[in-house]
Amino acid sequence: MTAMSRKDAHPDSRPNRVSFPIMEPKEELMEMAVEARLAPERSLAEDYGQLVELQSAIGRVSRLLLDGGSLEQALDAMEEALGNPIAVFGSREGEWHSSGLRLPDASPSLAAVAAQVRRGGEPAAASGFIGTGNGRRAYVHCIAKNADLATAIALFEHNRPATALDMLTLARLSAFVDLEMANIDAVREVEGKYLELFLQDWLSGKIVSERDWTMRAEVCGCEIKRPGRLCVAVVGLEKAGGDAPDGTLAELSRRLRSGRRLPGRELLSAVYGSDLVLILSGDDGDGHDLSDAEREAPLRELLDELRAELSMPAVRLFAGRPVAKPELLPASLSQARRAQQVAEVCGLAGDVVSYDNLGVYALLYLIPGGEEREQFLRRYMAPLQQADRKGGGRLAETLEMFFRCNGNIKLTSEKLYAHYNTIVYRLDKIQSILGVSLDDPEDRLQLQLSLKLGQISPGSY
Structure with missing residues (x-):
């Protein structure tokens, strides 16, 4: 051993002098040994780093919500942390999107996930990936597994593939989303009662001035921010499957009130008597320079939305004249009902029947x-x-x-x-x-x- 510890003048003859073979380890073998010793430490460091990322994302979202931030703001924070857009799908209706999904080209992807969640399909029963078209996927995590209250949060792979850490983060953050949605539902229930009473008084003529309308609209969270030109349309359901019971009309009204609308379109729905009534806002023009087809174009676009949203292809619309002041809305309702009655008893054709197009039938009513x-x-x-x-x-x-x-x-x-x-x-x-x-x-x-x-x-x- 003493001879081996000193510098050997003749290293090539060393095996003969010590009577056993001597091999010097190769450089790559030494590196592998070092890697093997360091691997557990590196794995531990990576796990710690992922844990820090997870805690950071959870802390950021929780602080935002505790400070009064909206669900959309929380989803924006999630998108920033995970590098992909996020969406939440409520029971049968209601969607919340992060900024990456608020673009027109995101609609097909959103529709694909929403269809799966609300049909009680596989993603509604368990977490997993589903295709969204164009070779993309979305990871869907179920929040509420009740088929009647299917609620889920989805991560869309628009920027990069989802990792295991992304899925774990989404699962942990879903608890905060669930609490926030429960809060949103509670607020909606209270506002809905005030809004329903407001709409009933509005349609029955109990609101007599624009000031009265403005004050009550602010209290109940009315979605029509400015009166503008308003008109009433009655939804014709008779040919779509007979007269609907009151409970069904209330459900349809709730779905329409919380559904997504095209940009710039404001709509309120209510059950008034035995009718499903829509209150529509339009531009401030008088419309005298427009043809009948141009005046009915927005109604036809709305009708297409209603048919898709309610899954009732035979739905019709009966519209009254637009009014310039909110206190005049009952007159538009009366005209819409008159248009419906005339169209039904006289067999008038057309998916959209406006009071102005009744012709001689309007005179007979007078x-x-x-x-x-x-x-x-x-x-x-x-x-x-x-x-x-x-x-x-x-x-x-x-x-x-x-x-x-x-x-x-x-x-x-x-x-x-x-x-x-x-x-x-x-x-x-x-x-x-x-x-x-x-x-x-x-x-x-x-x-x-x-x-x-x-x-x-x-x-x-």
Whole structure:
């Protein structure tokens, strides 16, 4: 050992002198040994660094929320910490996005995740990745696993792939999101009660000045920030599946009130009587220079949104005239209801029916009840009704269908599932009872007006 400790003048003959083989370790083997000794320390340092990042993100978000920050501000802080945009999806409606998802091109990705969460699919039952299109993914962490209250937070891989630390951070932060959403729901419930009372008073005409409107709107958190030009639209649900019960109307109103809208569009919904009513805000122009199609364009865009949001493709809209002052809104509601009634009883076509487009039907509504009106109905409608009650052969129905078919007897027989000669017989009988001629334009006008007037005011004859 003494010989080996000193500098050897003949190192090549050293194995022969000590009687056993001697090998000097290679440089790479020495580095591996050093790496093996340092690996546990490096792993511990990495774990500590990740723990510091996790605690920093949690602390930043918790302090922000405790200081009164909004959920959107908290999501912005999460996006900054995780390097990818974040979104929260509430039960059946309600979405909150970080800044990276507030762009128009983010809508397809948001829609893909929202569909999975609210359909009670796999992501709603457990955390995991789902595809969002264009080769991108989103990591979805379920907050509430109840199928009726599906709530989730999602991390979108827009900037970089999600790591295990990102998923753990998202899971820890979801607890703060859950508490904040519970707070939001509680505030909404209280504001919703005040807002519902405000809307009922507004539509019934109990708000008599713009000052009164402004004060009450601020108290209840009304989403229409400025009165502007307002109009009422009644949502027609009859052809979409029959009259909806009150509970269903209230649910539809709540969904519409909390749904996402196109930029610049303000909307309030309420159940008024047996109708689902929308209050819409528009620009301050008078609209006199616009064509009917241009005036109805915003309503048609809104209708497309409603059909997609409510999953009711047969929904229609009946709109009143815009008003310049909030206290005049009940007049717009009355006109919208009138447009709905006229369209339904008179068979007016169109997905959007405006009061201004009712034409002669609006004039018929203005005819006051009186002796002249009753005499007109008794002259043309009462004899047909009496004949039908005596078994005369559906004369009033045949006459109405005859006009709807533009005087085509063959088409009338097909619509009524009756023989051609039967329809001819009924029309002859109508002319005989009333003493009119269906070939005379003046007589045909009188008969059509009496039919429409009778439909608008049933039971008057």
